[in-house]
Amino acid sequence: MKQHALIVEKSADEFLVHRDIYRDPEVFDWEMKYIFEGTWNLLGLESQIPKAFDYFTTHIGRTPVIVTRDAKGAAHCVVNSCRHKGALVCHTQQGNSRNFVCQYHGWAYDASGKNILIKDKKEGGYPPCFDNASHDLAPVPRFASYRGVLFGSLNPDVPELETYLGDLKTMIDLIVDQSPQGIECVAGTGAFTFQGNWKLQLENGxxxxxFSSTHPSYIQVLKKRAESKSVYSNFKSSELVRGTFAFGNGHNAMWGPAPSDAATPLGHSRAELEDRVGSVRAKWMAYVRNITAFPNAQFAENASLQLRIWRPLAPDLTEMRTFCLAPVGEPAEARRLRIRQYEEFFNPTGLATPDDITNYEDCQRGMQAAGIAWQQGHSRGTAFQRAAAPAEALELGVHPISSVVGGFNLGDETVMHETYRYWRTLIEQGLMNDAAQGSES
Ligand code: FES
Ligand SMILES: [Fe+2]
Incomplete structure (x- = not known):
């Protein structure tokens, strides 16, 4: 079958990725069905719905959903599709509403998704069987929070969320524990599309x-600041190491040297953090860290902290929603630095994001080239890959399936191997299950 030829391991150290995974509509359909609609997706943060009747909308694969807090304070995740004829019942990204009224024929739902009105029902001549069916907004089968980070799954048959996350929990803890009150979204979001496959973002994160070739303008800014000894003065040094951890279920992490405390908003809280979480975890909080919550989100922390959630729209079109995150109650000066550095680096109008997006779109266009099947972009770091946890993992208490620790310029690419193995497994299992069900019927 075709899927066997997309991620190929010819030998222990030859890992090949076929260009069709970024451009083939059939592969895209498999991804929607077996990956995005087959496992847990990150939806957002509980802090986006702090009060009763708060809600935000998002998607799990192709399915529009509403995450909402009911009158009693319980959070729900329901499908944003009227049970009558399917219209969206909520059109805004976020807000506060006691109910959702469908604008087509006026059916209404409360903040838990329960149907509270079928317009003109008495006069409607409905058959008795009509009341046998639920008219409520369909609940998403699995919905859970890990420390205020919300996940949902359309597939009821997934492991418990904490099992699914595994060691990624430790990496999420490094974010949530930056304040005793947890984290929040700074007001405002970024939303944009790029004309490229979603896995270009997955890999680039x-x-x-x-970094050095894509973001020269940002690096120039850093250098100027280093000359004035203000920020990032220790950003690059031959003594610095960087590394990657590949976890189970497609999750991974990339980490690197910490900028100087003066360069980061978290630097303002260094003493408090060391007291509260200990020196090792405080050190890791200060590191540059990007983590992937497979399949649809990443947290990126360097000069500021970003949550990125993507929604694949087509093989060559992806929607991005981006949020600036912050520890609740951080000092005003730190918050100011966080927002300014977020705008500078992460914003769609910043110094980094447009560079990255240009590359994704260039890759997508370049990969239309006929006759070139295989990428050469997943080999760097192979000679340094190890199965045993390095000291950096052990001090943090994580046990990656594989990891790489190397020099500043190593630029490991092998972190994607486990992610793509899991990607392949989900698709293969999905196709096999469908084939088995087809042969039964
Ligand atoms: S589609 Fe919603 S009330 Fe008809
Ligand atoms: Fe980048």
């Missing part, structure tokens, strides 16, 4: 190799 943990790709240290691109």
């Amino acid at each position: 943990v790709d240290p190799y691109h």
Whole structure:
């Protein structure tokens, strides 16, 4: 079958990725069905719905959903599709509403998704069987929070969320524990599309190799500041190491040297953090860290902290929603630095994001080239890959399936191997299950 030829391991150290995974509509359909609609997706943060009747909308694969807080304070995740004829019942990204009224024929739902009105029902001549069916907004089968980070799954048959996350929990803890009150979204979001496959973002988010060539303008700014000894004065040194951790279920992490405390908003809280979480975890909080919550989100922390959630729209079109995150109650000066550095680096109008997007779109266009099947972009770091946890993992208490620790310019690419193995497994299992069900019927 075709899927066997997309991620190929010819030998222990030859890992090949076929260009069709970024451009083939059939592969895209498999991804929607077996990956995005087959496992847990990150939806957002509980802090986006702090009060009763708060809600935000998002998607799990192709399915529009509403995450909402009911009158009693319980959070729900329901499908944003009227049970009558399917219209969206909520059109805004976020807000506060006691109910959702469908604008087509006026059916209404409360903040838990329960149907509270079928317009003119008495006069409607409905058959008795009509009341046998639920008219409520369909609940998403699995919905859970890990420390205020919300996940949902359309597939009821997934492991418990904490099992699914595994060691990624430790990496999420490094974010949530930055304040005793947890984290929040700074007001405002970024939303944009790029004309490229979603896996270009998935890969780039943990790709240290691109930084020096893709972001020269940002590096120039850093150098100027270093000359004035203000920020990032220790950003690059031959003594510094960087590394990657590949976890189970497609999750991964990339980490690197910490900028100087003066360069980061978290630097303002260094003493408090060391007291509260200990010196090792405080050190890791200060590191540059990007982590992937497979399949649809990444947290990126360097000069500021970003949550990125993507929604694949087509093989060559992806929607991005981006949020600036912050520890609740951080000092005003730190918050100011966080927002300014977020705008500078992460914003769609910043110094980094347009560079990255241009590359994704260039890759997508370049990969239309006929006759070139295989990428050469997943080999760097192979000689340094190890199965045993390095000291950096052990001090943090994580046990990656594989990891790489190397020099500043190593630019490991092997972190994607486990992610793509899991990607392949989900698709293969899905196709096999469908084939088995087809042969039964
Ligand atoms: S589609 Fe919603 S009330 Fe008809
Ligand atoms: Fe980048």
